[in-house]
Amino acid sequence: DCLMNIVERLEMESLVLDVPFVCKSWHKVTCNPQCWRRLDFFRIHPDYSYFDSSSFVSRFLEEYEVRGNFSAFGFLKSVVKLSDRSVTFLALPGCCTMESLLYVADK
Secondary structure, three states: OHHHHHHOOOOHHHHHHOHHHOOHHHHHHHOOHHHHOEEEHHHHOOOHHHHHHOHHHHHHHHHOOOOOOOOHHHHHHHHHHHHOOOOOEEEOOOOOOHHHHHHHHHO
16 A cells, blocks of 8 residues: 555654644554564653653643653553564663563563
């Protein structure tokens, strides 16, 4: 499908914050694990310790109406689940937690 071919080349930030809000069919495409084969968390924010204050997080909280604390590990888990074990590239910041590394390695 042509749309899938385009969407799977987008950065994670666009897959999370832009594409799903265009229309229902585009949202449906982002639910396909093929879109989540390339997970580059480093591009969202290179320093995991400052992840909470990034512009990505601000937009994410606003778009998804998240209340309370943002969990970088929780976000990582949700994106890895979307990939449904189809990840071909993974980039994690060097300062991510052992819990994050173990979770990703298990999945």
